[in-house]
Amino acid sequence: xxxxxxxxxxxxxxxxxxxxxxxxxxxxxxxxxxxxxxxxxxxxxxxxxxxxxxxxxxxxxxxxxxxxxxxxxxxxxxxxxxxxxxxxxxxxxxxxxxxxxxxxxxxxxxxxxxxxxxxxxxx
Numbered sequence: 001x002x003x004x005x006x007x008x009x010x011x012x013x014x015x016x017x018x019x020x021x022x023x024x025x026x027x028x029x030x031x032x033x034x035x036x037x038x039x040x041x042x043x044x045x046x047x048x049x050x051x052x053x054x055x056x057x058x059x060x061x062x063x064x065x066x067x068x069x070x071x072x073x074x075x076x077x078x079x080x081x082x083x084x085x086x087x088x089x090x091x092x093x094x095x096x097x098x099x100x101x102x103x104x105x106x107x108x109x110x111x112x113x114x115x116x117x118x119x120x121x122x123x
Contacts, residue, residue, distance in 0.1 A: 002027040002112040004096045009117030016086050016121070022079040022096030022114055029053060029072050029079075033103035035110070036070060036081045038092035038119075045095070049081060050105035059105040063089075086121045094119050 004027075008020040020036070035050030049070040050059040058070055069082040079096060094117050097110035 002032075002098055004098060004112055004114035006094065006096045006114045006117040009094060009119045011120040011122065012086055014087055014121055014123050017082070017084045018086065018119060020081040020083065020094055020096075020117060020119075022081075024077050024079060024096075024098065027077075027098055027112070029055070029074055029077070031101055032098040033101075033105050033108055034070075034072060034079045035059075035097050035099075035105065035108040036079075037095045037097055037108075037110075038090075039095070039116075040089075040092040043092075047097075047108050050108040051079075052105050053101070053103075057105060059108075083119070086119075088121050088123045090119060091121050092119060093117065 003025045005023045039045040048061045067085045071080045096114035098112040
């Protein structure tokens with residue numbers, strides 16, 4: 001069974017940075033597409049970044065392109081989301097997600113979800 005556990009959320013001022021981590025157990029990055037979603041209050045959950053098995057291909061939503069970077073450490077079985085130049089509009093619960101093979105990163109259609117971590121950006 002795949003389990004995903006996020007960490008690294010918190011409160012930051014606009015312009016600041018945070019790095020989210022997602023520890024994956026029961027899944028290998030070679031067998032899953034991985035990604036990050038977020039859900040702001042009153043809004044639908046949106047996919048913001050994804051990475052294909054092997055890490056060669058990535059996807060970013062326009063809203064985060066150029067500011068966020070998705071990466072993975074195969075040795076640690078951990079997925080990351082580096083978030084720079086944060087804006088108040090980035091305030092949301094951030095979820096780690098995985099899709100089993102065959103999978104797509106645009107869009108990612110998760111089979112597994114983490115519990116979420118809160119990110120709050122103040123102006």
